[in-house]
Amino acid sequence: MKHANATNNSSTPTDKPLKITIKDTHVVYSNTKQTLLECLEQANHEIHYHCRDGYCGACRITLNEGEVDYFNGEPLAYVAKNEILPCCCKPISDIDITLL
Ligand code: FES
Numbered sequence: 001m002k003h004a005n006a007t008n009n010s011s012t013p014t015d016k017p018l019k020i021t022i023k024d025t026h027v028v029y030s031n032t033k034q035t036l037l038e039c040l041e042q043a044n045h046e047i048h049y050h051c052r053d054g055y056c057g058a059c060r061i062t063l064n065e066g067e068v069d070y071f072n073g074e075p076l077a078y079v080a081k082n083e084i085l086p087c088c089c090k091p092i093s094d095i096d097i098t099l100l
Pocket of ligand 1: 057085
């Protein structure tokens with residue numbers, strides 16, 4: 001996906017724990033088998049979702065800083081330039097997000 005801060009390459013997420021900043025809180029992303037959505041849910045952040053597969057766009061959030069990888073390829077749902085779909089991506093750097 002051509003997106004300012006999102007990539008769609010074949011690189012695998014790093015094994016190093018990554019920091020997810022949400023306003024004044026932080027979540028650590030360390031289980032690379034999890035999607036970003038699963039990681040946020042595990043940390044008790046409520047994210048709206050429906051398909052959990054990149055089709056509906058219900059889970060969109062704002063990516064303020066950092067990079068994510070769409071590990072199954074470009075999602076079908078429309079996202080604005082600064083938005084990502086956490087149900088089908090993984091962070092590949094520390095990221096700063098805003099939940100919508
Ligand atoms: S829940 Fe449908 S695109 Fe994420």
